[in-house]
Amino acid sequence: MKSWIEFWNSEHSIYVNERHKALHAEAVARDIARHIPGPDAVVLDHGCGEALYAENVASRCGRLILCEAAPNICVALAERLGSHRNVDVVEPMGVEQMPDGTLDLVVVNSVLQYLSRDMLEALLSTWRVKLKPQGRLVIADVIPPNVSPIRDATALLTFAARGGFLTAAFAGLVRTALSDYGKIRKQLGFSMYAEPEFVALLARHGLAAERVHPNFGHNQARKTFAAKRA
Ligand SMILES: C[S@@+](CC[C@H](N)C(=O)[O-])C[C@H]1O[C@@H](n2cnc3c(N)ncnc32)[C@H](O)[C@@H]1O
Numbered sequence: 052m053k054s055w056i057e058f059w060n061s062e063h064s065i066y067v068n069e070r071h072k073a074l075h076a077e078a079v080a081r082d083i084a085r086h087i088p089g090p091d092a093v094v095l096d097h098g099c100g101e102a103l104y105a106e107n108v109a110s111r112c113g114r115l116i117l118c119e120a121a122p123n124i125c126v127a128l129a130e131r132l133g134s135h136r137n138v139d140v141v142e143p144m145g146v147e148q149m150p151d152g153t154l155d156l157v158v159v160n161s162v163l164q165y166l167s168r169d170m171l172e173a174l175l176s177t178w179r180v181k182l183k184p185q186g187r188l189v190i191a192d193v194i195p196p197n198v199s200p201i202r203d204a205t206a207l208l209t210f211a212a213r214g215g216f217l218t219a220a221f222a223g224l225v226r227t228a229l230s231d232y233g234k235i236r237k238q239l240g241f242s243m244y245a246e247p248e249f250v251a252l253l254a255r256h257g258l259a260a261e262r263v264h265p266n267f268g269h270n271q272a273r274k275t276f277a278a279k280r281a
Contacts, residue, residue: 052231055165055239059100060121063232067223070216072103075268080104082267083158086189086277087112092155095181097146097174098162100124102132109138112156118146151180160267161192164241171242175256182280188258191267191275196243198272200236210269249276257281 052058066072083104087094091113096102099117101124109115116139117132119125128140139145157178163171178188204224211220227233244252246262253260253276260278267275 052235055235056120058231058235059165060123061231063230064223064226065232067211067219068216070214071211071219071223072101074210074214076103076107078268079160080107082160082191082265083108084111086156086158086187088155088187093153094156094158095146095154097157097159097178098165099128102128105132105138106135109135113137114139116141116146116149118143146177146181149181152183154181155183155186157182157186157188159188159190163190163192164194164243166242168242172252172256175253175258179257179280184280186279188260188278189263189275190278192270192273193249193276194241194243194273196245198243202272203270206270206272246274253278254281
């Protein structure tokens with residue numbers, strides 16, 4: 052496996068069981084909802100994964116556009132949500148092809164660690180032009196350079212203990228460490244950003260960003276940033 056997209060496109064066990072998936076989806080839905088500006092908002096969820104929260108989020112906005120780069124996930128999303136009243140499923144090229152100035156909110160949760168700097172910079176330019184003048188870009192679960200895999204594991208175990216899937220989480224962590232995920236993480240690493248560096252990077256792309264609380268999901272060692280067109 053040579054890339055993170057290949058990993059996400061494969062069968063994997065990052066979510067240790069159905070309970071983990073359900074609680075993750077519930078948390079992400081709650082966190083996205085906090086940023087939806089109103090019931091008519093057009094929302095892009097870039098790097099949405101399985102998006103088990105999609106129906107929930109779609110019920111709180113005018114239109115939800117799900118963008119996913121892993122082809123197998125994209126096909127499954129289209130099968131599940133293709134006929135949904137206000138959900139569209141697109142590949143990354145579909146975002147490029149959208150008319151400029153049409154989005155109220157772009158959310159990107161737990162994706163940046165898998166993007167090279169060049170890919171991120173290209174996406175920042177795309178997201179900026181697709182936002183309405185008052186639209187907001189919310190990038191969540193950004194990993195600061197000092198956050199170790201051990202801190203990530205501890206955050207998962209704490210979440211699992213509260214959610215009643217601690218044993219499965221222990222087993223899942225071992226499985227993940229020994230899996231392709233562990234190998235790719237060693238080979239490619241994660242892209243990580245310190246807060247001032249990240250805010251400055253967005254500023255260079257015409258986006259005025261600030262850190263907002265809380266972070267999406269269960270790991271508060273990672274950070275969420277909200278930005279608007281400068
Ligand atoms: C950790 S998952 C996060 C999924 C979802 N955002 C969530 O919070 O549950 C990362 C997802 O980002 C997708 N992804 C990675 N790079 C991408 C890109 N350039 N464009 C679209 N999706 C991408 C991966 O395929 C994967 O499904």
